[in-house]
Amino acid sequence: MNILKLITGIKESLLHLALPYVCEVCGTDILQPPHRICLSCCTQLPDTGFENRQDNPIERLFWGRLPLSMATASYYFTKGSVMQHLLHQFKYRDNRELGLFLGRLMGYHLMQSERFGTVDALLPLPLHAQRERMRGFNQARILCEGIHEIWNKPILDGAVLRKASTESQTRKNRLERWLNMENQFELKDSNKISGCHVLLIDDVVTTGATLEACGRAILSSSHTHLSIATLCFSSGN
Secondary structure, three states, X not given: OHHHHHHHHHHHHHHHHHOOOOOOOOOOOOOOOOOOOOHHHHOOOXXXXXXXXXXXXXXXXXXXXXXXXXXEEEEEOOOOOHHHHHHHHHHHOOOHHHHHHHXXXXXXXXXXXXXXXXXXXXXXXXXXXXXXXXXXXXXXXHHHHHHHHHOOXXXXXXXXXXXXXXXXOOOOOHHHHHHHHOOOEEEOOHHHXXXXXXXXXXXXXXXXHHHHHHHHHHHOOOOOEEEEEEEEEOOOO
């Protein structure tokens, strides 16, 4: 057994020399796979603590819009911040390993929160098939895979579909975002989620228009409960 550990250690050391793992934030190589951010940078990420707070800003965002059980976002997002850099590397630089790592961080937050203990399954916010082909992956699905590694909840695919490839929400105001998303999601397989407490997952919430539209489709299934969790919360700044 000790010999196997020694061989494994030598193999990992050689791989580290050939393909060094460096922190996505500061560039240090003092980390081991599967970590993508060093411990020092992890402790500096802008943690919200929303998962343990009832009536937190994410839950208030959906008051009067969706009958949610709970909602949270793990980190604050601001322009020019570390979180913006990480999300850009994940979504637009095809850094799926980083996405999985960020999902694991979400999983730790959710697993440690008693409030989210009744969740039955994870549902990644769907991308339209054309958009997913262009990007090569659905970022919400990658986050779900990371969450699942830490918090063993099944991932639901195909229950809800996005009917059209809509325009980007980035430069739209609150009303324009809502109109852009209206009736864009369709409940495809009610049997997958009927009677479940579904946790809808996405990367960033700003106005909540996209999550609201998808949430309405989910709640059209009978006896279904809905909660929301995102990696980041942006107030639109």
